[in-house]
Amino acid sequence: MVPLKRRKVSASDSAGKTGNNPGEKTPTRFPGVVLFLLEKKMGASRRAFLSQLGLKKGFQVEDVFSERVTHIVSENNSGHEVRTWLNSQDVGRAATAAAARLLDVSWYTESMRAGRPVDVLDRHKLQEQQADEADVVSFSLPSYACQRRTTLDNHNAAITDALSLLAENAELSEDDGRGVAFRRAAAVLKALPAAVTSTRQLRGLPGLGEHSLRVIGDILENGASTEVESTRRSERYKALKILTGIFGVGAKTADRWIRDGIHDLQRLRESGQTLNRAQQAGLDHYDDLHQPVTRAEADAIGEIVQRAVTSASPGARITMTGGFRRGKPTGHDVDFLITDPEEGNEEGLMPKVVSWLESQGFLLYQKTSRNSYLESNEGPGRPSSNMDRFERCLSIFKLTRKEHRAGADGPEPGPGSQAENPPTRRWRAVRVDLVVSPVSQFAFALLGWTGSKLFERELRRWAGHEKAMSLSSHALYDNKQSRYLRASSEEEIFHLLGLEFVAPSERNA
Known part of the structure; x- marks a missing residue:
């Protein structure tokens, strides 16, 4: 088959076309008006639509900005913003010298309706006067x-x-x-x-x-x-989010799995990977653990934990910490700090609490670690860190949904089962951390476990850089005086650090 010969385009033909759509002949009716639509804030699709509309009406609408442009049309931009954009372009200075008109999109739409460039009125012009520095409301904040x-x-x-x-x-x-x-x-x-x-x-x-x-x-x-x-939108980011969202899985493990081709829960289940107890529990209860915990649910868990603590030591008390203490309405887990007003009575408390919770069927998973903190006469043996060494229990709690009537929904699914109708299940899994602190360290533990994470990091940075002190969730050490500074409340700790007291509800950094 013989291909068709391409028709030669005359100079007069090409003069009537623009760079926007070279395949369509659009005669130029207004040779002295060359338009450019600024995509910034207007968006690519709206700009394309308006450009095609202008071409059909016989306007010269440039797709690429150049010195030929006589009218720059923008939407939701000030004159200063447009001039700033111009100055970032290679031809910005030339265009500025040519005094291209900066116009609001309203002039363009009115011209489209009229079928010709309408007169430029004051309301069409962009305000180009740059605000004085004194008119700009600047902010000021402390460094930490x-x-x-x-x-x-x-x-x-x-x-x-x-x-x-x-x-x-x-x-x-x-x-x-x-x-x-x-x-x-x-x-x-x-x-x-x-x-x-x-x-x-x-x-x-x-x-x-x-x-x-x-x-x-x-x-x-x-x-x-x-x-x-x-x-x-990155596939790697999405995979890391899913995999590290499994309780017990860190970034290193998730990265290794991704390199093995595992990007989601289904592939992990099918991969045959060996999971430790924490990871298996996290995978079994993944959906529950990714549902926000409400304040009401946290309070309900608190009542159960208090009963467990009271059964082990009648004088011991619990305090809810973390985001809920800072006033957040929901969280991803619930943290409780446990202490006894009598120094030394906290020893052996955690095993009794965990044993009671297990006997009552409240724990789906738990791992307990012992207190490894030793106060040295020479001061802290390592740099400050947000990892403390208290006795703690990391657990997955089985919280009964009281709003369901007992027996109304048939047999209760076992832990980790994939029920066909999850809303009928009468319990949910919740991440709960229990921490036991000696009363002598309670103020520091309360401060450290309240957060936020960045607020605590900045407290330690302030202590080290500004006060030559070492702060942890256990103690405050004055490096100049070579001694520990004792405190029985958070207010005292702030005072020792030379800071104004910041209430928990104002620590959401």
């Missing part, structure tokens, strides 16, 4: 998160969620330094009293590195960060 009061009210949730996702991805990739950097940046944004509208407001704030500022700027300008969205 433990000096700041961070409630659950977050005025910058879209930004902090994005930074937290990048931090989590770094931590799952075992890049702890980068993870901490993103966490500190997110903590700064959480502590701000109002929403950020410009990165200029963040000048001079602590903890905001170049990378974090770039992500923040991207979100403020475009509504989302390309890096964050790319990470969120």
Whole structure:
């Protein structure tokens, strides 16, 4: 079959076409008007639609920005934002010198309706006057998160969620330094009293590195960060999230499984991998453990734990710690700190508590470790860490759903069974951590186990860098005086560190 010969295109033909759609002949009716639609905030699909509309009406609409452009049309941008974008382009200075008109999209849509370029009125012009520095409301914050009061009210949730996702991805990739950097940046944004509208407001704030500022700027300008969205869609990130979401599985194990081709729970179950007791329990109860724990459920567990503790030592008491103590309405687990007002009575308490809980059928899994903390006359033998050495029990709790009538739903499924109708099951699995502290260390343990994780990290950093002290969940050691500093309350610890007391509800860094 003989191919058709391509028709030669004359100069007059090509003059009537634009770079947008070279296959369609669109005569230019307004040669003195060359338009460019700015994609920023407008979006690619809307820009494409408006561009095609303009071409059909006989306007010159450039797909690529150049010095020829006489009218720049944008949506939801100020004149300053458009000029800033222009100056980032190779031809930005030339375009600025040519005084291209910066117009709101309303001028463009009115011109489309009229079938010609309408007169440019004041309401069509973008405000180009840059705000004076004095008009920009800048924020100011102390350097350490433990000096700041961070409630659950977050005025910058879209930004902090994005930074937290990048931090989590770094931590799952075992890049702890980068993870901490993103966490500190997110903590700064959480502590701000109002929403950020410009990165200029963040000048001079602590903890905001170049990378974090770039992500923040991207979100403020475009509504989302390309890096964050790319990470969120990454197959590796999604696999790491699923696998490390199994109780007892860390980043190293998950990475090894991924390299073996395991990316989800089904493949893990089919792989024949040998799992330890914790991992098997985590896999069996995966769905339950990924359901948020409510405050009511946490309180119900607290009542059971208190009964167990009282049966072992009538004078002992429990305190709920973690996010619930900071005022969070839900959590991923429940933490309890156990102590006895009589020093030494806490010894041997944990085995009795665990034995009672097991005898009553409340524990689906438990692993207990002994107290390995020894106070040295020479002070702490290692750098401060968020890992303490208290006696503890890491468990998966079987919580009965009281709202179901006994026997109304037929036989109760066994632990780990895959019931066809899960809502009819009369119990759920919940992660519960029990920690026993001597009363002499209780204030430090309470402070350490309340969190947040970053707040505690910053407390230890403040103690070391600003006070030459070593803080842990066991004690506070003054390196200058070479002695331990005792405290019976959190308020005393803050005072010893030279800090204003921060209530638990304000430690949500």
